[in-house]
Amino acid sequence: MHSNQVTAPARTAVVGLVGNPNSGKSSLFNLLTGLRQRIGNFPGVTVEKKSGKLKLAEIRTPVGTMDGEIAEDVRGVREVEIIDFPGAYSCYPTSLDERLVVQELTNPAGDLYPDAIVYVADVTKLDKHLLLFTQLRDLDLPMVLVLNMADLIEETGLKVDVERLSSRLRVPVVPVSARQGTGVDELKEVIADLLRNPEAYRPEEPFYEPGTRARDVLSELRRVLPARNNYHALLLAHHASWLKHIPEKTRHLVQESRVKHGFHSLRAQVEETMERYDTFEPIVRDTVRRGTNQSSLTDKVDNVLTHQIFGPLIFVVIMVFLFQALFAWSAWPMDGIEWIFESLGTGVRAILGPGWLTDLLVDGVIAGLGGVLVFIPQIAILFFFIALLEEVGYLARAAYMFDSIMQRFGLNGRSVVALISGHACAIPAIMSTRTIANWKERLLTILVTPLTSCSARIPVYVILISFAVPDVSWGPFGAQGLAFTGLYFLGITAAMLSALAFKLVLKSPERSFLMLELPEYRSPVWRNVGVTVWQKVKTFIVEAGKIILLISVVLWGLSTYGPPGAMDAARTQVQSQVETQGLDDDQAADLLASEQLEASFAGHIGKAIEPAIRPLGYDWKIGIALFSSFAAREVFVGTMAIIYSIGSTDDELRIQDRMAEEINPRTGEPVYNQATAWSLLVFYVFAMMCMATTAVTKRETGGWKWPIIQFTFMTVLAYVSAMVVYQVLS
């Protein structure tokens, strides 16, 4: 009998990376999967899910079999799915993030239920990080304990007896450094073995036995609860009210039983936790010897960076530097990208010759794509800095320093992270709020984050500021640059004040917490920074690219075609005008273009909304741009390109110049005067013009209520403010 028959697994094996926050799960995940990762969503909830493929060598070492034959050494490759779970402290979750971990690990029928767990612990903090470990171990899951940050073992003079730890905890223990990449091969082997014969790794006895009261509840409920063992049943009894895989009927039974036996969830949790600490603390003391005080550097740095006075000042300096660098460094790559797309457009036009396909390609697709891709340098640089600050450990300090202020506005210190990231893109910023445990604080953060000026607003600002502010400067300060900074402040100020307004309206009895760990300062793992930047840029290109491409094509169609007869009528009218006024060819083409735009579907839409936007100083052409911007504000520039260049011969003229030439037929004044430009700027600062963000708000808040409120609030704010600005300035 040979033991090497290959039994095809029913599904790809799932390996979960689980551990406390900041233990290095994502770093290890990046190391194991590289760029072969997908970001999706955990089913039913809103949290980002990262999964990737890991190839394990399937090596069957020769085994002496009963009949004396030696089984052949079979080599193969097995692919497993590896999931980066959010960080959790214990099986008693406080935030959405942690709930998800408990939800998935207590649901053996779920898709994400792991076949094996790679438990990642920070080797310098084993005395804290083993709490969740013992809990998961009691759930009877095959596990390997990874002692991450093994590079710090020597550095800090730590002594760890790995073998002893392994025998006392009765799981394989592998020291790994996700930073230096050591220990990975051994880890892969252990994982492969874990998956091959999970039975060999089952725990013999639990770390913790439920107390008397809990036992009464459990003995009553074991029959109805779909539990693997006592501890699993205990967790289901604790969390039945919110776990998604527990049917309503069972929830009632659990509730009744809890009341009947006087089971107090909180008290039981505290008792359990204390008992667990008592169990594993001696093990840690026995196997880990502490060396020199490792955090003295952190102490020194924090004396300055979190200083009562210097702390916030340094924060401001860092932010100023960040935005300075953002604009300074992104200038030339942006010019480069613009140049590439302009040449591409000219090239395509030259090759294909005039025609509707050329127009669609050049004015629609290429102009639209160029409009999106030109943001890449800025998004990349901003996320580079944010990822860097996070990696180093600074963002937690910012949350600590500003918690008091944030509380006054109804937010949480952790909101700072969202409000900074919002300046790159509101979508990941909104996702980052899931670490805020208090629902009201989280909701307020989600609601106001889109008011911060995301990078999609930058090109809109750039174009309009040249009409709003004269190009003068005093010393190093240019008026236009100051206006730019002013718009950013306007955005963040509006966000804070709106939070305050919502705070006063919404009531919530729920307690709010800070309780924030301040991790040691660490020099960054550059791979993590790189992966983050790459992923954000990729998501942006794909998501925004899709919308923009679609809108450009639709918009091009709407502005090229019109109701039957209307376009022909426009053409004959222009013809007669050309004859009577004796216009030359260029003038005739321009006239034709503008008359046709007016006669097109887009023109009709613009005309229809013109009465509503006239008080803001906009004409029907701006109306078209405004209308399409509600899908995604970054199409503003592309729309302008389409509106002002269709059919015209002078498409090499820049949009800005073309806009400057635009004359209002009623007043004879330029359309883009100071008042209109400021009014438009204010409108774009405040308006909710991003379908993708609305979709994320809906997902994160679990319904249409809050995205609708957010959209309405921001749009009304934009409309009213823009009107006030226009009326005052004109």
Place this chain on the structure above:
Amino acid sequence: MPFPRTTTAALYTIGTTGVIDRFTNENLAGKLLDIGVRPGSRLSIIRKSPFGSCWYVKIDRHCLALRKQELACILIK
């Protein structure tokens, strides 16, 4: 030797150190225990946050930010 007295950590000032005796609030106790704050841990107050109301504390060797109310439920002996 004076009889050990317990006081709430909120009454502590910067630089003082003590050993955690127990917690006065079950809800907060559960969370504090989870992040590694437990009876027997050594707590020292390092500094106050820039705009008040939060404290930078050290529990054993780990740094933590706690609000005043959170500190208030920790009894020190």
